[in-house]
Amino acid sequence: MLELRPILSALWRHKVSALLIALQLGLTLAIVSNALVVIDERSERISRPTGLAVEDINSFSFLAIPEDYDKFEAFRLDLDMIRSLPGVASATISNHVPLSGSGSASGFYTEPNKETGGISANYYTVDEHFIDALGMKLTAGRGFSPEEVMQVGATSSERPTVAVVTQKFADEVFPEGNALGKAFFLGGDDHPIEVVGIVERNLGPWPNSSVAGRGVFYPAIMDQWFYYIVRAEPGQRDAVLKLVEEKLAERDPNRVINADTMEEQKAQQYASDNTMIKVLASVVILLTFIVALGIVGLTVFWITQRQKQIGVRRALGATRSAISRYFLLENLIIAVTGIALGAAAAQVFNGFLASEFNQPALPPIVTISCALFLLGVSLAAALVPALRAANISPATATRSV
Amino acid sequence: MLKMHNIRKSYRTDTIETHALRDFSLEVDEGEFVSVTGPSGSGKTTFLNIAGLLETPTGGEYRLDGEDVSNLNDRQRSRLRNEKIGFIFQGFNLIPDLNLFDNIDVPLRYRGFNAKERKKRIEKVLDQVGLSARAKHLPAQLSGGQQQRVAIARALAGEPRFLLADEPTGNLDSLMARQVMELLEFINEWGTTIVMVTHDPDLARRAHRNIQIVDGQVSDLHRATAPATAEIA
Numbered sequence: 001m002l003e004l005r006p007i008l009s010a011l012w013r014h015k016v017s018a019l020l021i022a023l024q025l026g027l028t029l030a031i032v033s034n035a036l037v038v039i040d041e042r043s044e045r046i047s048r049p050t051g052l053a054v055e056d057i058n059s060f061s062f063l064a065i066p067e068d069y070d071k072f073e074a075f076r077l078d079l080d081m082i083r084s085l086p087g088v089a090s091a092t093i094s095n096h097v098p099l100s101g102s103g104s105a106s107g108f109y110t111e112p113n114k115e116t117g118g119i120s121a122n123y124y125t126v127d128e129h130f131i132d133a134l135g136m137k138l139t140a141g142r143g144f145s146p147e148e149v150m151q152v153g154a155t156s157s158e159r160p161t162v163a164v165v166t167q168k169f170a171d172e173v174f175p176e177g178n179a180l181g182k183a184f185f186l187g188g189d190d191h192p193i194e195v196v197g198i199v200e201r202n203l204g205p206w207p208n209s210s211v212a213g214r215g216v217f218y219p220a221i222m223d224q225w226f227y228y229i230v231r232a233e234p235g236q237r238d239a240v241l242k243l244v245e246e247k248l249a250e251r252d253p254n255r256v257i258n259a260d261t262m263e264e265q266k267a268q269q270y271a272s273d274n275t276m277i278k279v280l281a282s283v284v285i286l287l288t289f290i291v292a293l294g295i296v297g298l299t300v301f302w303i304t305q306r307q308k309q310i311g312v313r314r315a316l317g318a319t320r321s322a323i324s325r326y327f328l329l330e331n332l333i334i335a336v337t338g339i340a341l342g343a344a345a346a347q348v349f350n351g352f353l354a355s356e357f358n359q360p361a362l363p364p365i366v367t368i369s370c371a372l373f374l375l376g377v378s379l380a381a382a383l384v385p386a387l388r389a390a391n392i393s394p395a396t397a398t399r400s401v
Numbered sequence: 402m403l404k405m406h407n408i409r410k411s412y413r414t415d416t417i418e419t420h421a422l423r424d425f426s427l428e429v430d431e432g433e434f435v436s437v438t439g440p441s442g443s444g445k446t447t448f449l450n451i452a453g454l455l456e457t458p459t460g461g462e463y464r465l466d467g468e469d470v471s472n473l474n475d476r477q478r479s480r481l482r483n484e485k486i487g488f489i490f491q492g493f494n495l496i497p498d499l500n501l502f503d504n505i506d507v508p509l510r511y512r513g514f515n516a517k518e519r520k521k522r523i524e525k526v527l528d529q530v531g532l533s534a535r536a537k538h539l540p541a542q543l544s545g546g547q548q549q550r551v552a553i554a555r556a557l558a559g560e561p562r563f564l565l566a567d568e569p570t571g572n573l574d575s576l577m578a579r580q581v582m583e584l585l586e587f588i589n590e591w592g593t594t595i596v597m598v599t600h601d602p603d604l605a606r607r608a609h610r611n612i613q614i615v616d617g618q619v620s621d622l623h624r625a626t627a628p629a630t631a632e633i634a
Contacts, residue, residue: 003510006510009500009503013497309496312494315453315482315494316507316508317482317508317512317559318479319476322479322511397494398450398490
């Protein structure tokens, strides 16, 4: 038979310690549920599809030492050499490397000579191999022909007339749909640029920025900003990285070569997210452990304090299971009180995080799941002491302890 | 009512084995009031624990109300304690967090009575011990004698056939002790069998029969006011 009323009146007599544990549970629920929401948001952000063959791509840049160095000739020779190497699937040249943290962005308009109301997007200058080299998927139109690719030096005034854009760019700049064949303009300019192709996705150089996913690719090679982007055959990335680095240095020793894998660059972009996930996960584990420890401590303390009382209850006819049930029920009451307080605190805390730190809203299912989890932890923590209490001999009632 | 034959109880530590009861035999008839005396460490409490099913004997046979209870499991022993035996302890052993009503309610809840039945029984026994007006008081708000009367009420609420009292007046002054003893005698007159462990020879003499335990065995039998049977081991 459930002893709810006697337990409540016993708890009322020890309300301070019971309330402290309940508050500890409540606080844990408030923090854990909000931490999980942040962890989920960050994990989702990290696992977003990039639209790129991240695992297979290396990028290379060089710093030429001589001032009159013919970069365009070097690009041609380097890329021809790279594409002929074993393990290389494709190679392109670009002014920036996606996911690298370094890039260019501009405002784009559907009408000429506009200064406001445009949409910001990243832009890249690339050669005709860029779709294949980046491992992107062309969903509409075409890529670039070799003839379309311009060489843009510091004094060039020539501008591209065609572009390939990402689907997100197409959807947002041309919300009415069917972006293919349509023209867009740079801010304050009347030079039309026609969309000739659409790629499925490219998160761009700053995956956590507001422009992430909006990308424009021009058929051009710039001698001021340039990176070789090399996609290796699956599983060949590291070997290709080493080989290309060696061959570039071998072909022309008068330059300094820098090499990176796209995976490393992506990891750097998400470093703060990963750190946040690790810190919050540690907080969740630590808090849960502390709350469990608190419950074990309180239950053990109360059982020790009430050893004689347990013996008396056993003498009066309580079975072992009745004793365990008593302490588990007592713990359940404390836990439910704490969880009810914690659920309310979680919402208040979430409101604060949302308004001050732009954190996502706390879905009820997360609070409910955390509440059930903490309830389980609480009962598990009380289980061993409760089972030990059941082993207290009824003869304790007649002892002078 | 109670029949012990060659009961043995020993406690073992790493280095020593202590024999608390040795070939202990005793019979108590239904309706008897038996007092148990003996020096400290003689085995009185061990006898009481075994008689009250609080401990199991190491050997021997114990029949309570005709039933062999020597080898019952814990659940069966708990049920028998709850249904057939009432306990009165020297230190009262009331639960300090519960008021008088809830204290008396403890064994009735384990018995599985419904709320209405429990309330009826609690009010009846509180009335019998003269503490109806204090039902909502906590034990700490009562005198020692009143607390022991509550303990007696708790023991009586389940209407046990067998009452075990461990030094029921040990913590009381002489006036309170006399009142409690009168209450026990009154209860015995209703037909409840009582076995009372006491150090007080005056109280012991008021029982129908007094047995003395020395070194874990019944050493003496003294008939007081009513015929009784006992076996000396």
